[in-house]
Each structure stands twice: as C-alpha cells, then as structure tokens.
Amino acid sequence: xxxxxxxxxxxxxxxxxxxxxxxxxxxxxxxxxxxxxxxxxxxxxxxxxxxxxxxxxxxxxxxxxxxxxxxxxxxxxxxxxxxxxxxxxxxxxxxxxxxxxxxxxxxxxxxxxxxxxxxxxxxxxxxxxxxxxxxxxxxxxxxxxxxxxxxxxxxxxxxxxxxxxxxxxxxxxxxxxxxxxxxxxxxxxxxxxxxxxxxxxxxxxxxxxxxxxxxxxxxxxxxxxxxxxxxxxxxxxxxxxxxxxxxxxxxxxxxxxxxxxxxxxxxxxxxxxxxxxxxxxxxxxxxxxxxxxxxxxxxxxxxxxxxxxxx
Amino acid sequence: xxxxxxxxxxxxxxxxxxxxxxxxxxxxxxxxxxxxxxxxxxxxxxxxxxxxxxxxxxxxxxxxxxxxxxxxxxxxxxxxxxxxxxxxxxxxxxxxxxxxxxxxxxxxxxxxxxxxxxxxxxxxxxxxxxxxxxxxxxxxxxxxxxxxxxxxxxxxxxxxxxxxxxxxxxxxxxxxxxxxxxxxxxxxxxxxxxxxxxxxxxxxxxxxxxxxxxxxxxxxxxxxxxxxxxxxxxxxxxxxxxxxxxxxxxxxxxxxxxxxxxxxxxxxxxxxxxxxxxxxxxxxxxxxxxxxxxxxxxxxxxxxxxxxxxx
Numbered sequence: 049x050x051x052x053x054x055x056x057x058x059x060x061x062x063x064x065x066x067x068x069x070x071x072x073x074x075x076x077x078x079x080x081x082x083x084x085x086x087x088x089x090x091x092x093x094x095x096x097x098x099x100x101x102x103x104x105x106x107x108x109x110x111x112x113x114x115x116x117x118x119x120x121x122x123x124x125x126x127x128x129x130x131x132x133x134x135x136x137x138x139x140x141x142x143x144x145x146x147x148x149x150x151x152x153x154x155x156x157x158x159x160x161x162x163x164x165x166x167x168x169x170x171x172x173x174x175x176x177x178x179x180x181x182x183x184x185x186x187x188x189x190x191x192x193x194x195x196x197x198x199x200x201x202x203x204x205x206x207x208x209x210x211x212x213x214x215x216x217x218x219x220x221x222x223x224x225x226x227x228x229x230x231x232x233x234x235x236x237x238x239x240x241x242x243x244x245x246x247x248x249x250x251x252x253x254x255x256x257x258x259x260x261x262x263x264x265x266x267x268x269x270x271x272x273x274x275x276x277x278x279x280x281x282x283x284x285x286x287x288x289x290x291x292x293x294x295x296x297x298x299x300x301x302x303x304x305x306x307x308x309x310x311x312x313x314x315x316x317x318x319x320x321x322x323x324x325x326x327x328x329x330x331x332x333x334x335x336x337x338x339x340x341x342x343x344x345x346x347x348x349x350x351x352x353x354x355x356x357x358x359x
Numbered sequence: 360x361x362x363x364x365x366x367x368x369x370x371x372x373x374x375x376x377x378x379x380x381x382x383x384x385x386x387x388x389x390x391x392x393x394x395x396x397x398x399x400x401x402x403x404x405x406x407x408x409x410x411x412x413x414x415x416x417x418x419x420x421x422x423x424x425x426x427x428x429x430x431x432x433x434x435x436x437x438x439x440x441x442x443x444x445x446x447x448x449x450x451x452x453x454x455x456x457x458x459x460x461x462x463x464x465x466x467x468x469x470x471x472x473x474x475x476x477x478x479x480x481x482x483x484x485x486x487x488x489x490x491x492x493x494x495x496x497x498x499x500x501x502x503x504x505x506x507x508x509x510x511x512x513x514x515x516x517x518x519x520x521x522x523x524x525x526x527x528x529x530x531x532x533x534x535x536x537x538x539x540x541x542x543x544x545x546x547x548x549x550x551x552x553x554x555x556x557x558x559x560x561x562x563x564x565x566x567x568x569x570x571x572x573x574x575x576x577x578x579x580x581x582x583x584x585x586x587x588x589x590x591x592x593x594x595x596x597x598x599x600x601x602x603x604x605x606x607x608x609x610x611x612x613x614x615x616x617x618x619x620x621x622x623x624x625x626x627x628x629x630x631x632x633x634x635x636x637x638x639x640x641x642x643x644x645x646x647x648x649x650x651x652x653x654x655x656x657x658x659x660x661x662x663x664x665x666x667x668x669x670x
Contacts, residue, residue, distance in 0.1 A: 072580050073504050074431045074565070078389070078398035078494060087389035089476065091492065093445045095483045120385045134404045134445075134490045165400065172406045174485015179445045181402065181492045183389060193384050254385070269383050 055169065058147050059133075062154030065163035067130065076165035078183065079129055085185035087129075090120040096175035100232070101219055106145050108232040110152025113178050116256065118160055119236045119303040121184035123254040124191035125246030127239060128160050128184045133167035136177040149178075188246035192307070197251035197270035201308035201334035204317075206237040209259050211284035213299020227284060234303040240326045241305050248317045252307035259297040260351065262306055263332075263340040273337035274308070278344045282329040290344045297342070308334050366480065369458050370444075373465030376474035378441065387476035389494065390440055396496035398440075401431040407486035411543070412530055417456050419543040421463025424491050427567065429471055430547045430614040432495035434565035435502035436557030438550060439471050439495045444478035447488040460489075499557035503618070508562035508581035512619035512645035515628075517548040520570050522595035524610020538595060545614040551637045552616050559628045563618035570608040571662065573617055574643075574651040584648035585619070589655045593640040601655045608653070619645050 055071055067077040078087075094116065096102055100109050118128050133153070137146070157164055162182065215231025218224075245252050251270055253262045259281065263274040278293040287293045307328075309317055321327060335341075342349045366382055378388040389398075405427065407413055411420050429439050444464070448457070468475055473493065526542025529535070556563050562581055564573045570592065574585040589604045598604045618639075620628055632638060646652075653660045 069502070069504065072506065073435065073502065075399040075401045075435050075437075075495070075502055077502070078400050080398065087391065088386040089389050089443060090386045091443045091445055091478045091490075093447055093479045093481050093488075093490070095447050095481055095485075097484055098482055124384065124386050126386075132400060132402045132492055134402055136404055136406050136488050167402045168404045168490070170404045170406055171409055172486060172488060173408055174406075174488070175483060177404075177447050177483060177485070177488045179402075179404070179479070179490040181443055184386070191380070191384065191386050191388070193380065195383065 054143065054146055058150040059164070062150055062157065063164040063166065065165070067163055068165045071166050083185060086190045087183055087185055088121060088124060088126055088191050089181060089183045090117055091179060091181040092116045092120065093177060093179040095177050104219070104232050106148040107152035109178070110149040111156045111233045113180050114153055114156035114160070115234050115236045115303060117180050117182040119254040119256070121182060122237050122242045123245060123252050123305040124186070125188055125242050125249065125252070126184035126186045126191060127242055128162045128182050130163045130165050130183045131157060132165050132181040134179040136170050136172040138172055138174065138176055141176060186246065187243055192245050192249045192252045194251055194253050194266050194269035197266050197272050197274070197308040197334045198310070199272055199334055199336045200311050201250055202311055202314055202330055203274055203276065203306065203308050203332040203334065204328040205282065205304055205306045205331050206241050206328050207235060207304040208282045208284045209255065209302050209304060210296025210299065212301025212303070213296050214284055216299065216301065231301060234301060236303045237305050240324050244317070244321065244326065244328070245305060245307055247320070248309045248313050249307040250310060252305060255302040255304045255306055257300050259302070259306070260340060260342060261298065266306070266308065267338060267340050271338065272334050273339055273341055274332055274334055275341045275343065276332040278342055280329065281331050290349065293344060365454065365457055369461040370475070373461055373468065374475040374477065376476070378474055379476045382477050387443070394496060397501045398494055398496055399432060399435060399437055399502050400492060400494045401428055402490060402492040403427045403431065404488060404490040406488050415530070415543050417459040418463035420489070421460040422467045422544045424489050425464055425467035425471070426545050426547045426614060428491050428493040430565040430567070432493060433548050433553045434556060434563050434616040435497070436499050436553050436560065436563070437495035437497045437502060438553055439473045439493050441474045441476050441494045442468060443476050443492045445490040447481050447483040449483055449485065449487055452487060497557065498554055503556050503560045503563045505562055505564050505577050505580035508577050508583050508585070508619040508645045509621070510583055510645055510647045511622050512561050513622055513625055513641060514585055514587065514617065514619050514643040514645065515639040516566070516593065516615055516617045516642050517552050517639050518546060518615040519593045519595045520566065520613050520615060521607025521610065523612025523614070524607050525595055527610065527612065542612060545612060547614045548616050551635050555628070555632065555637065555639070556616060556618055558631070559620045559624050560618040561621060563616060566613040566615045566617055568611050570613070570617070571651060571653060572609065577617070577619065578649060578651050582649065583645050584650055584652055585643055585645055586652045586654065587643040589653060591640065591642050601660065604655060
C-alpha cells in the first residue's frame, strides 16, 4: 500500500498546522493550556454499513466523521481545536476514494477551524473503519455534564429532530431527499449553541442515539426524570401520529444538542438566543423521579425499556 | 449490543481517573498544562489478521495495543499520560473476549500510569479493529523528531531487533517460542530510554516498520544518510547469514527506539546509560548523503528501494 504517498498527497494539505509536525513523526503536539481553558477530548468511530452506507459518497462520509465528533463537544459547551484520524482501508479502497474522504473531512475541519494533527493509516480485510479524536476548549469552567439536571429545569433542543431516522430510511431505499442528505451529512448546531450551553445549561447531551434514549441518559446520570412533550418537539417533518413521533424519537443520527436549564434563567436564555439569532425549542421539563416520561396529546405514553437506538 | 453494560463492567474499572468523568459524557478532560511540559499525542490502529492473528489471546492484543502507542512517545523522549480507546467489534465478539481485551489493556496502562479517558464502542461486520490514542508529556523542551540527525552522529538502538519478524513466523505456524510471545506482546523500552532520548538525541524513531525502513525515514527527514553495520545490530537470535539479517532488519513489530546522538556526547551518554542500568547498542553512524547504507562484514549491501515493512 502506498501509505506514504497518500499521506503526502491528501493528508498533508489538510494538516498544515505546525503542531502536525509535517505528519512525519508518528506524534503531534497538543495545543497547550495557553488560554487557560479546560481541554476536553472525544473520539467517534464510523463503520461502513453500520454508520454509513457502502454507496454513500466518501466526501460526505468525511464530513459526517467530523460532525459526529464536533457535535459531542458543542453540546458540552466547548469549541473544537485539534483532531487525529485513523483510517482502516479495505483492499478495494482506491486513491480516488481516499482523496474524496480527505476532501470532505478537510472541508469541515476548515470550517470549524480544527487542526488535523495526524493519525494512522492501515489496511483491513473488512469494511472501511474511520476513527476521529477531537480536542476542544471549554467556553466555561468545564464541560457541561449529563449529570447536572435538577427538578424544575426546562428541557430545550436545538435544530430539528428525526432527520437522521427519516434520512436513513430514504438513503437505504435510494430516495434522494433532504432527509437522506441530512443522514449522510448531519446538520449540527453552530458555535453559538456551544456558548448557550456553557452559559445556561445544568446538563446537556447530543442526540446521537435518539431523543428518548438521550433524555433517559440525562435522567439516569442526574437521578431525575425528564418529561418530554412529543407535540412540542421540532420534528424534521410534519408528524401526524404517535407512531411516527416515536419512530423519529428513537432513531439515531440527529446530532442536535439537548440541554436542561434552570427555569429562573429561562427569560435571560430566550433573550440571549434572540440577540444571537439562534433558536432552540422547549420540549419538556425535569421532575423528581427516574427514567423518562413521554407525552402525546397530553397523555403519558408507555415506552419499552429499549426505546432508543444503539449503534 | 449491550454496549452500556460492557462499559460499566469492563471499562469503568480501568478508567478510574476523574478526568474520565465516569465514562458518562462522550467527552473527557485532557490533563492540563499544569507541569508546563509540551504535550504530544499519537494514535495507532490494530486490525485483526493484519496487526495481530485471529487466534492471538485478546489479553495480549490489549497489551500490544497499549505498547505500540507507548513506543511512539517513548522514542520521542516523552512519558505517556492519558488514553482514548475505540473498539469496532464483530458480531462474534463475546463478552469474555471484551473482558480479556480490557484486562490486558488495563494491565499495561496501569504499569505505565496512563489514565484511560473513554472512547467509542461500535459494531462491525468485519474483523476486530482497535484504535488507541495516547497523550504524553515531553521530558525536554519538545518531542525529538526524525529530522534532527546530523552528519557525524552515532546511531544507537535499544533492546533487541528482529523479534517481531521471527515471532510473526512462529506465531503463524503456531510454534510457541519467546519470539512468538514477543510478536504478540512486544517488549518496549522503559521510561529510562525516554529520558536518554530527551537528553541526548538529535533524531529518533521507533522501529515499527523494520530497522532499515526506519533508518531510511530518519535519513530522508534529516536529509542525511544512515550507515548501519548489520554485524553490530543486537539481533534477537544469533544471525549467521546476510539473508537472515536482512529478513530481521526488514520485518516489522520491533518497537525499539533508534536514535542518533552527537559523537561529542557519546561518552556522557555511555556513562549515563551505565548509571541508570540501561543499555543501548551502537549500530552505525550518520554521514552526508541520502537514503540508508547497510554493511555486512564490512561490505556495502545493495538494498531494494522497498526494504522495509508496510502494514
């Protein structure tokens, strides 16, 4: 395999930071604590046929790889800084494939001002496996955790919910739709949402495993219960039935930020959103108890313990 | 897949640092710059049937995963600090397999005092793919690069060379030998070698792709030529022929440190090695020119451009 040539041709142009040390040393410099900000790190792996479809364009897969990681840090109230890439390539993976992957990844890293530092390029007898690790700097004192939700908090979500699930169905049946495009390249919250999280949230999470599963994660970690009103969720499409709402609420790949904020801050929060041209939707509240409770037309919906999506 | 159960049962016990945030938040805290040391990071991926054999015990695969990364930072004059793990598991991967993998990885991380921070656990339709990213703190002002070698430098190598190649052959044919054990779980240099690198080396690298290929990497990056005397290399076994020497010098998986030091420091270097109970072997020198030149019984050996091992 021409690993070294491919690194020179396609990775070097998107890894221009001095910290990458020219991709020549198996190691790279982590940016220091010069700003005094708390640094965090996340790592996500995408596997062909599990997290993306074998015929998805690799440019888009590269973008998705960046975004699933960026989503993880935005929702914690942090901005991404540096990244490390690992690619396990099947024998059928062509130079053109690699070029597209790097171009898509590089495009999103550039938009988000993330320095690619290096990583590893290996061969596999199986499907394409991509791992990205991303470091970030917290805007506040530290990352906002899942575990900080308190009874009385209000639950907010960014963007629209359900596009990942609707898009997977379309992409699988090769229907070209805006949902399918969203499945391939998720829309993720912008930097402004990271700022909102750091200033207002008691708890937060990104919706990668479905709205209900993530609400459950916050509830479990915080030892509270989240009550979600499905009629107020900003669905990706017009939802006429509980069945469809539950489908979209338990599908994966939304990558929006869900957070809980103290009710006492709600007015300041709304004003701040408006001032920054942002919007988030109020979808429920935090109460004492455990697990998650979901409502549709005012009625409590019985959920299976398994509601959610595990990759 | 019972991802969450497995995390609780097998990863939480080996990820006890507060920085891991209980493995609950998709992100973890990077240790800060409190010591003022330059921080570096590396990432290596091991693929089943490429970097380890399908019937290798997973405890040993976990140890190898740690060591191939630790080797990368030791050879740069740095000590490892924190780690992130990604596991892409085939459907056949059992809970017992995961337990063994975590136990082996955890054992080596503990020996090296590395905090596991978190990572990602996913499924795959292909072979097991493991990625570990490791951060480290430089003992000197920064990482020692491949590019610092100067004509007149002396080339040293730690430990023994060729065990990886000899061991792969044995492990493939199911011969149990110390070489096979070394292939599965490489012996890597200790912390003392990191200290030697940071204090004395102009250039350094770890031998993952074979002695000759790595000497070529230093030569190319430093715009010099390395002359290696194969008769002085500390081979893993007694070597009687040039053919065998070349086999061992072009096999992979040695994970020893090769470095070049200024001739003027050689005496102080030798004394320091002795004082710390360490040993390294003098195997050649740096001259003007390019590429690598290899000698056997005083004669220059003609090499193919491809001498080396690419994973």
